[in-house]
Structure formats: C-alpha cells, structure tokens
Amino acid sequence: MAKQKHVLCVPLPAQGHVTPLLKLSHCIADHGFKVTVVNTESVHAQVMADNQRDEGPNPIKFVGFPDGLHTDKERKDWAKLLESISRVMPGHLQEFIEKVKQQSTGNEDEQISFVIADLNAGWALEVAERMGIERAGFWPASVSSLALTLHIPKLIEGGFIDNEGIALKDDVIPISKILPSYKSDDLTWSVPEDLTLQKAFFKWASAIVHHSKRSTLYLCNSFHELEASACGVIPGVLLVGPLLASTRLLHCRGSLWNEDLTCSNWLDQHPPQSVIYVAFGSTTIFSPEQFYELAHGLEKIGQPFLWVIRPDMTDGPVNKFYGTFLQRVRNHGKLVQWAPQEEVLAHPSVACFFTHCGWNSTLEGLSNGIPLLCRPYFADQCLNRSFICDVWRVGLEVDGDENGVITRHEVRTKILAVLGSDEIRANCLRMKEMARKSVSEGGLSLKNLESFIELIKA
Template identity: 45%
Template sequence: MSRPHVLVMPAPAQGHIIPLLEFSQCLANHGIRVTFVITDYDHKRVVESLEGKNDLVEQTHLVSIPDGMEPWEDRNDLGKLIEKVLQVMPGKLEELIEEINSREDEKLDCFIADGYMAWSMEVAKKMNVRGALFWPSSAASVALLFHIPKLIDDGIIDSHGTPMSKQMFRIAPNMPEMNSRDCFWAHIGDLTTQKIFFDLLDRNTRAMTAIKFQLCHSTYELESEAFTTFPELLPIGPLLASNRLGNTAGHFWREDSSCLEWLDQQQPSSVIYAAFGSFTILDQVQFQELALGLELCNRPFLWVVRPDITTDANDRYPEGFQERVAARGRMIGWAPQQKVLNHPSIACFLSHCGWNSTMEGVSNGIPFLCWPYFAEQFLNERYICDIWKVGLKFDRDESGIITREEIKNKVDQVLGNQDFKARALELKEKAMSSVREGGSSYKTFQNFLQWVKTNALAHNSPVTGG
C-alpha cells in the first residue's frame, strides 16, 4: 500500500507558513507523504531563503497556486489580499486537488488547512477529501474567535466586529481580562480592512462544521483555561525544529547564521535579543529611539533589522550609532531565531509577541520584553506579563513613543530580578513536557497520525463531515 498522502495549506504569511511546515515535516518523518501548497509569491521567497541547504524538498513536496494579486502589488494591504485570495484561490485549490487525485497512486487521504483559511474546507468537502484544521495562533485567540456571538449579544462589539465602547471582559475566569479595543481583528489595518477580515472570520467559522480535528500550536499546560473553554481544540505544540533535530524552514529572508559565532563570544545570559517578526514596521522616530535605547542599556545586543522594518530606509540609524555600539552590538537582516533563543548567551527577548516567537521564547526559558504591533500580539502580551509573569510590557509617552529611557528601565527590571528567569524556566519545563511521550501534545499528534493512516486504509469509504 502507498503511503498516506496529505495536502497542507497555510495562510499566505510567514508566521503561518513556518509552524505548518514544521508540522508537515513531523508528519513526513512518520511516513506520511506531504504536499505543501502556498501562493506563487510566497513559494518564490521560501525557496530562495533555503539556499539549497535544507532537506525540506526531499521530505515535503512544495507546490504553489496564485493568490490573485500581481507580483508587484503590496501584500501588506490585507484587505485587498483577502478579497483577491477569496476570488481566486478556491478555484485554483479545486484544480490542484483534482490534478493530484487524477494520479492513482497519489490520491489525497486528508487536507489540512490553516484555521484562518478554513473556507477551504468547503472545497475539500466538495472534492470528497477529509479535512482537518491547524491553528498557528494561541488557544486564547481561537477561543476569542468562537466567543464572537456572545460579544455581539453582550453589546461589546457590533455585527462588524467594531467595539461599541471601551469595555473590559473575560472569556473565562482564569483567562486575561481584555479590552474590547484589543480584539485581534481591531488591530488589522483601517476600518475597511477590519470589516473584510471580520467577514472572513465569519465565513471560516461557518465552514468548520463537522471537522473532527482542530489542532492548535499551543500546549494545555500554557493555556489550560482556553482549551477547557473550547474543548474541540487539541494542543499539538510546541512544534520546534530542535524537537526533531532539524532546521526550520518557511522564512521569507535568508538567515544570517554568522550571528551564532558572535553569540559564542558573549558571556552567558548577557545578550538582549531584539526581533519583531516579519510584519512590524516602525516609523523613523521610533526606530531611532529603539536604537538609542539599546545603546543606553550598555549591554551586548543582537538586533534583527529587516530591510523593510522602518518607513525610511535611508540613514536609518542615529548618527554615529553603529560606530559607538560596534564592540557590543550586532545588527543583522534575519536570524535563525530558534537557534538564537537556544543559545546560552541570550538573557532576554525583546519581542513583538507573535505566537511563534512567544512559543520559541517560552520553550527556551527566556524572559520577555513585550512590544506588540499587530492582531493577537496584544493578547499574547497579556499572557506573558499577567498570566505567566515571565516578562514586562513597555509604556508609551504622550506621543505614543517607547522612549530610550523606558527601554533601559524595563531591561534593567527584567534582568535585575531573577524571579523572571526562574518563572521562565518553570514555564519551559511545562511546555516541553507536553511533547514528550505521554504529554498532551504528544498524544494529540499520535491520535492524529492514527486517524490519517486509518483514513488511508479506508480510502474508498464515503465521506460524512469531518
């Protein structure tokens, strides 16, 4: 009998591609044939970043379909991207499934979609392929999504997701208190974009009926209350390349691994690691204030400065900054982040609190300094600071700027209080225990594997729901 064959599709963003690609590689290591479908635009960037040094292509077959946008169009315009994706990708996905299933020895046994692409379950059902969902975000953000009807009934948001007023609420007693204006869809572009995204969430929710497996890149130990609130959600994290002794893939930029040699030369627990993911953009004033704040800390630092991180690519650094920090500061375009966070010289993680970064920091026992920018990052910050108590948030001045003095103050607080490190190490043990044999995430993965293999054996049986 041929190996079970699954098709995996993430949302078109780096923070979604990386965990779904990691999950795919775990499946491949357990005898599953994986076809991984991303957009043409993302496919080009992912392949270029690999530099031929990763065994990904051997294990996971990468294919691509159009996202509906022209190559030069701005994919940070999420409203336009969502509209184009919904116009073009369902038809292209259907064509791809039809093409795969036309080859007798390659017929699909399962389709795994990103939870934020759950509309694709409509296509899978039409094509008679069993479906499963993978949520690359926190369990709390998924629980919030399914709490939307109650938020509308309680008058906290309207039917378009817009906050009716500034109100505080909790989804469950032991989850963080939230501001209605911090719901993740309220931090995505302008009001028009927010409405488009909110409508997408509604369509996704309706497409999820009768899905047997909804997997979440988190652990029961980190978010027990959220998983209890939404019991259909099953923990399967943390998914780290180090767990399978491999390399991460799915990045949009080439990693600068020379920073690892630089870290080797630093003292243990001495380096501030600052990285803001693939989406954060800082205006020139804030960018320079951050630079001066890192300088003011007078500690070694490794700072990931994407080519497009600031609104002004010319003379981005303060005058003389690079010369003054040359002996203890290192700026790079992109980092092998999991390996950086696992390095003994790292003292703390100045982060945008994206969920991948949050899971990677937690899994390595690193305290956080939180600088959220977008979507559910504000909710993740609340977990880091208020629930797990392994980090601090920055306060902004009256102009909305995080000042250099505020950066130094919070760095000194986090590194001057060993309780943050102690709690971070406790949290690391909780997170990593879940993927060991007998842990909650380990059991979810084994159950899912068995389900896929059983479906493969009964491939010709009729599909009824999930």
Template identity: 45%
Template sequence: MAKLTHILVVPFPAQGHVMPLMEFSNQLLINHGLKVTFVNMESIHNKLVASKLEDHHHKEEKEDSRIHLVSIPERDPDLGKFVEYVSETMSLHLEKLIKKFNESDDEKIDFIIVDAFVANVFEVAKKFGINGAAFFPTSLGYLALMLYFSNLIEAGDIDEKGNPLKDEDIKLPLGMPANSTIDLIWALWDEPNMQKGMLALAFNVNKAAKTAKWILSNSPYELEPASHDLIPNILTVGPLLPRERLGLPKGQLMPEDSSCLTWLCQQPAKSVIYVAFGSTTCFTHSQFNELVHGLELVNGPLLWVVRAGLTDEVTTPYLDGFKNRMVQRGKIVDWAPQYRVLAHPSIACFITHCGWNSTMEGLSNGVPLLCWPYFGDQVHTENYICDNVKVGLRFKKDENGIITRSEIQTKIQELLGDEGIRSRANKLKDVIKTSTSEGGSSSKNIEDFINCIKL
C-alpha cells in the same frame, strides 16, 4: 509498495503561519511516514524553495520525495480583497490541484490540513469527500476569543460588523487574559478595506471551527488549560518549533544570518539582550528613533534583528551611526536563526513583538520577555505573558503613544534584575519540554491524530 497517506497542507500566506505548519508537515513525514503536498502562493513558494536551495548549498543532501512544494497564483496585495481571493482564486486552483492528484490512486489526497484563516478551502475538500483539520497558529486564548465573537455582539462589546462599542476590557471566561475591544485584530486599522479583511479572517476562524473535524493548536495544553476547555474538538500539538532537517524545508521565508551564533559564543552567559520584532512590525520615524537611542543607553552586549521594512523610513542615518558605535559590544543582522539564538546560554532576555512563534521559542528556552506588541493576537499574548504566567514585563507608552528611550532603559534593567521572572520562565521551559516529549500531551495528541487519519 503500499500507498502512503497523502496530506494536502494549506497555510495562510505569512511567515508566522507557514513556519509552524511546515514543522508539523515535517513531523508527519519523519515520525509517521506520511506524504505531504504543501501549497503556497507563488511568492511564498519561491522563498521556501530558495531557502531550501540555500541549505543544500552548505549541506549536500538528497531531497525528501515525500514532501512536495506547490505554488498557486498570487493574491491582490490589498487585504480587503483577500476573502474574494480565498473563495474564488485559491479555491479554484486547489480544486484543479486535487483533481490532478486524484487521477492517480497512488497520489490521491486522503486528508487536508488548512490554516483556520483560510477556512473557505474546506468547501473545496468537501466536494471530493475529503475530511480535514483546521490549524490555528497562535494561542488557545486568542482562538477562544475569536470563537467568542457572537457573545461579544450579545454583550454589546462590538456590533455585527466588528466595530468596538466600548473602550474597556471585554468580560471573558475565567482564566483568559483580559482584552480590550480596541485591540481586536480587526479594530486596529483605520482603512476600511483593511478592517474588512481582518474581520473576514475572524469569520473564517469561526467557519473553520464549525467545519473541520479537529482544530490543531500550536500550543501545549498545560500553558492554557482554561482556554482549552472552551474550544470544541481541539487538539493541542504545539509548540511547533523550527528544527533543521537535512533535505527538508524549514518554513523560513528570509535568509538567516548564522554569523550571530559565532558572535554569541564570544559573550558571557546570560548577558546578551536579544531584540527582534518579527516579519510585519513597522515603526514610525519617532518611535524607531527612541528605540535606537534606548538600546544605546543599555549596558551589555546586544543582538538586534533589523530587517527591511522595520521602519517606515527609506533611510535611517542614526541607525548607521548606531551600528558604528555598537561594533565593540553589539551585532545587527537582517534575520536570525531565532530558535538557535534563544537556546544559546549567552541570552539574558528577549525584546519581542509577542508573535506566538517567538513567544513559544522564548518560553521553550526559559528566556524572560519584554513585550512590544504590534497588533492583533500579539496584544492578547502580551497580557498572557505579563498577567497570567508572569514571565515578562510590558512597556508603558507616553501621552503621545511613544515608548521613550528612558522607558526602554528602565524596563530592560528591571527585567534583568527580576529573579522571580527568570525562575518562572525556567519552570515553563520544563512544562513545555514535557508536553512535547514522548508521552507528553502534545506528543500523544499528534499520535492520536495520525492514527485517526490513517484509518
């Protein structure tokens, strides 16, 4: 039997990075007959394995031997020390792993796909003469912005340490959403170690662009052509939406509560307000209180994902009261099978943190969006949604930086009554579907990529 092309895949250790790379890995297996070793920190690895076992509890299916989940030791939880972890600990263990695989001709690593935020890994691959591609999980626009780093310094928008020098929109090439220097990923933190860690991620992305043979983007060309044309060696392969495949991991790090799908089937078409803020958003006491009361003011059924850590409080008594009052017209879950939720005909709109995966899942189903970004690329995505493609609305904060309950009620009502936004969202749904269908731009790029690495 001929040796299968063996790909080593290394994501950044976070839900929004692991999921699309796992989906891409599954496509390499199912559609193209490649073998994948997927490497994670131990805690992420254990969650992936647990998720896989949970699926098998319901669906007895033989595990696909072509995907191998591997763990490496944990990093220090301090993001400021992340650079040190990538350049030393992660690199050391990956070097040992590659050496072990390369002892066997059948297991030898042929190619590496690395999240652009951990670009130092390419230096390990280079020692073994292994070519690689960088993977960027968010929008083309945000990638172009990060690669525009040196231009921002020259323009006086930021200094060489990434500190913002102006509180105004950055002048970007035509077609890219405007961005303020205070919204850049490294500028949103007061704590020096966090700033250092975030800035290091930006430098890593620039390093990845210079080192990798290609940059794979989790976005379709048709959504961001202007940004696409600014990025060298770019291959758009997205959106990489989660699909359930028996015997293969989905890339979800938290258990999904599928009971909400049964509940959705009991609701009228286009009636449910879906609310989910991703895996990292954390609200203050006052903001969470306004959110709860704002959602209670809205008429109609509500599905809300309230995971552990969504608020900085230990207990939320008013949330418990809200749950009791919402029994007749709403449902609250810890985590949802989001793509299946957004594909359900009962969904009317999506209140989102504007993570790129959530944005793509919403747009792929023609769902209007209400934007509530938390940090970094999410702010950029909000601008893209509201100002470029005009398929959603943004909330306005009061003088204390709070989105009030009345603002929440008003914007939901405004969005639900805007047929123009719904029409544009449905058109984008068709564009995305075409890009990922046979012969579409993303589908063709994946084919070309596979043909190149098989040579």
C-alpha cells in the same frame, strides 16, 4: 502492506503561518506520509529559495498557486491580500486535487486523502468537504485567540462589539468563567488607527467562525499546561505544540528571508545571559522617530544586543542615522536583516527577548526559558502581551508616551527591570520545563500528535 496516505497542508501565506504548519508537516512526513504543502506562488518562491540553501533530501513536496495579485506592494496590503486569496485560491486548490486524482488513477497512494488547513485559510476546508476529503483545521496562534474568534457571534449578541468588530464598552470582555476576561484592546482584529484594515480583519475573523464548522478537529500550536482553561471552551481542540524545529527540520525552515548565519558565532563570544535579543517579526513597521528611540535605548544600556532589522521595517528614511549608529555600537551591537531565531533563543548567552509578541516568537521564547519584553504591533500580539505580562508573568511591557512613542528611557528602564526580576526568571524556567515535557515521551502534546497520526492512518 498498508497504503501510504497523501496529506495536503494549506497555510495562510505569511511567515507566522507558514512556519508552524511546515513544522507540523514534517512531523507527519516523519510518520511515513506523503505531504504536499500549498503556498501562493510568491511565498512558494521564497520557501524554495530557502530550501535550496540547505542540503539533503526534503520529504515534503511544495506547490504554488497564483494569488490573484500582481505586485509585492499589493501583497503587503493585508486587505487586498486576504480578499484576493479567498477569491482565487479555492478554484486553484480544487483543480490541483482533481489533477492529482486523474494522474493517480489506479494508484490510491498518490490521491489526496486528508487536508490540514490553517483556519485563516478555511476556504481550503470547504474545498475538501465539497470533494469528500477528510480534514482538520490548524490554528497557528494561541488557543485563547481562537476562543475569542469563535465567540464573535456571542460578543455581538451580548453587546460587547458591533457588527464591524468595534468594542462598544471600554471594559473587560468575559467569554467563560474558566477563562481570564479579555480586555477591549486585546481584540485580535482591532486596528484603531486604520478602520478600513480593521473592517477587513474583522471580516476575515468572522469568516474563520464560518469555516471552522467544516471541521470538528482543530490542531493548535500550544500546550496544555499553558492554556488548559482555553481548551475547555472549544470542543475538538488538540494541542500538539510547541512545534519547534529540531535537527531533522534543518533542511527546510520555511523562512521567507535569508537568515544571517553569523549570529551563532557572534553569540559564542559573549558570556551566559548577557545578550539582549531584539526582533519584531515579519510585519511590524516603525516610524523613524520610534526607530531612533529604540536604537538610542539599546545603545545607552551598554549591554551586548542582537537586533533584527528588516529593510522594510520603517515607514520613512533612517539611512543616515543607521550608518552612524552602526559605527557607535560596533563593539557591542550586531544588526542583521533576519536571524535563525530558534537557534538564537536556545543560545546560553541570550538574557532576554524584546519581541512583538507574535505567537511563534512567544512560544520560542517560553520554550527556552527567556524573559520577554513586549512591544506588540497588531493582530493577536496585544492579547499575547496580556497573557505574558498578567497571566503567566514571564515578561514586562514597554509603555508609550502621550504620543504613543516608546522612549529610550522606557526601553532602558524596562530592559533592566526584566533582567533584574527573579520572579520572571523563575516563571520562565518553569514554563521551559513544562514546554519540553509536553513534547517529550509521555507528554500530552506528543500523545495528541500520535493519536492524530493514527486518525489519519485509518
């Protein structure tokens, strides 16, 4: 009888990173592997709380390590979080692997034989290499964003960016003849309003270049028909997406917030393609003024909308306004703190998705044929916006005024425009079909996943 291999998966401790690697972990567990997922203790506690709400056995084991920080406020400071986990987590990971090895002496099934690490947590690949364990990198964002990141040394050498990642030319940035040129505001580490944070992001992005050399294989949550040209510039890329939830995953979604399960019943009460779904991810922060404008824009359009509003989504008080707004829209608007997004986007009543353009949200929208309205916040979201609007032509962008505020008039105008575009709707339906085929029998992503499974069985 063949040995059962033990695979260790290490995501970056953030919602957009935990979710796709957990989905991949389930795919691997479905093929008979033991799988352990490593998180920081704070994220581990949130994932476990989500897991306890669901029924049925979970084929995956979860462990949590200290992240070196003491408060949730510190954990919301990206610069502090990234520095701390890269300093303290490698030691905890090595201790854990050694402990598993000692406890499983004589039982090779328990010993960790393969590590899959988010390239944003690439220190885990270094630990695996040092311990002689086979490994692969995982990239939870677009292949195009990985191509941009891995080309950082050439961008510095070519004079496109300086040593701190700041664009030296307000111009397009060519990486390859087979790839669309990048714009200077598409740089995934760019945070022009906070140069300290930008330096931290760029340092992290540069570390990804370093860590990527610890693996010759990169599993990516994308599909070939979407990003064929980007695949041509990165040797070793294996596309296994879109990684979408299915009925077998419902016992643990990896959500770090409580999902409001009343969304589906509310959507059932509305006609097909009538609801505007609005969700800006786990990190977007709005000023009160921007929040008011978005709210007024949604209110004035007069169509039903489902809006995800996290408790920490604004950087100032909006409670007084929020209460009266709730009253005014009670007949056609539903506001929740977190939604089961994949189920929402798969619902026939959803007409468009007003999004921050995070990669998971982008893929979930495309896989359901939903037109996108784009309001990126940071990181790879601006780059995704460019592809959504200019390359794939499956959505539109909302533009800020002279102060950078997206007005209620702009919200209303662009929602009507995206809903009224036959071209966007047709492109979305074509994209949906390609996404579904890629993970179906005979599809390239499914074949890639199966070939990866055979590789780690060996």
